[in-house]
Amino acid sequence: MGVAAKIAPSMLSSDFANLASEAQRMLDCGADWLHMDIMDGHFVPNLTIGAPVIESLRKHTKAYLDCHLMVTNPLDYVEPLGKAGASGFTFHVEVSRDNWGELVQRIKSKGMRPGVSLKPGTPIEEVYPLIEGEYPVEMVLVMTVEPGFGGQKFMPETMDKVRALRKKYPSLDIEVDGGLGPSTIDMAASAGANCIVAGSSVFGAPDSAQVISLMRKSVEEVQKNY
Numbered sequence: 001m002g003v004a005a006k007i008a009p010s011m012l013s014s015d016f017a018n019l020a021s022e023a024q025r026m027l028d029c030g031a032d033w034l035h036m037d038i039m040d041g042h043f044v045p046n047l048t049i050g051a052p053v054i055e056s057l058r059k060h061t062k063a064y065l066d067c068h069l070m071v072t073n074p075l076d077y078v079e080p081l082g083k084a085g086a087s088g089f090t091f092h093v094e095v096s097r098d099n100w101g102e103l104v105q106r107i108k109s110k111g112m113r114p115g116v117s118l119k120p121g122t123p124i125e126e127v128y129p130l131i132e133g134e135y136p137v138e139m140v141l142v143m144t145v146e147p148g149f150g151g152q153k154f155m156p157e158t159m160d161k162v163r164a165l166r167k168k169y170p171s172l173d174i175e176v177d178g179g180l181g182p183s184t185i186d187m188a189a190s191a192g193a194n195c196i197v198a199g200s201s202v203f204g205a206p207d208s209a210q211v212i213s214l215m216r217k218s219v220e221e222v223q224k225n226y
Contacts, residue, residue: 166192
C-alpha cells in the first residue's frame with residue numbers, strides 16, 4: 001500500500017465572508033485538509049490572507065490547516081503562523097535556497113509540519129537536498145500552474161516532476177496544486193501525487209462531496225498498487 005490520499009480544498013475559492021461555514025462544509029463533504037493560500041503581493045502579485053485569518057478560522061475548526069506560503073520572506077511568518085494555529089507550513093524553494101535548514105527547524109519547533117513548494121519552471125532537483133538533508137521537509141508541493149491566482153489551467157508537463165519524486169521517494173507526501181479536478185485528477189494520481197489541492201473544481205461543483213470522493217478514489221486506486 002502506498003501513501004494515504006489527502007484531499008485539500010483550496011479556501012481561496014471559498015466565500016471569504018463566510019470562511020468558517022465554508023470550511024465546515026468542505027469537511028462535511030469529505031475533505032481531509034483545508035488548503036490556505038498565503039500570498040504577500042510580492043513573491044506573487046496577489047495579496048490574500050495572513051496569520052490573523054488563520055487564527056480566526058482556528059477558533060472554528062480542528063481541521064488540518066495546510067498553509068502554502070507564496071511569500072518572499074517565509075522566516076518572518078513562522079512564529080505568527082505557529083501561534084495562529086497553522087498545521088502545515090509549506091515555503092517556496094525559490095526564496096529559501098540559503099536558509100532552508102534553519103527554516104525547517106523553526107517550523108518544526110512551532111509544532112507545524114514543514115513542506116517545500118516549487119514553481120512550474122523550477123527544476124525538481126532543487127528540492128532533493130531538502131528531502132535528504134539533516135532537517136528534511138515532510139511534503140513536496142509541485143505547482144501545476146504558476147502560483148498567484150486560482151482558476152488556471154493544469155500544466156500536464158509538470159507531471160514529470162511528480163513521477164521523478166515518487167520514483168525516488170516512495171513514502172513521501174507529494175502534493176499538487178493548480179487546475180486539479182475531475183478531468184485532470186487521473187493524470188496527477190497516476191504520476192504519484194497523493195495530496196490534492198482543488199479550488200474551483202470543488203467549490204464550483206453542484207455536488208462538492210462527489211468531486212472530493214472521485215479525486216480520493218483516483219488516488220487510492222493508484223496507491224494500492226505501490
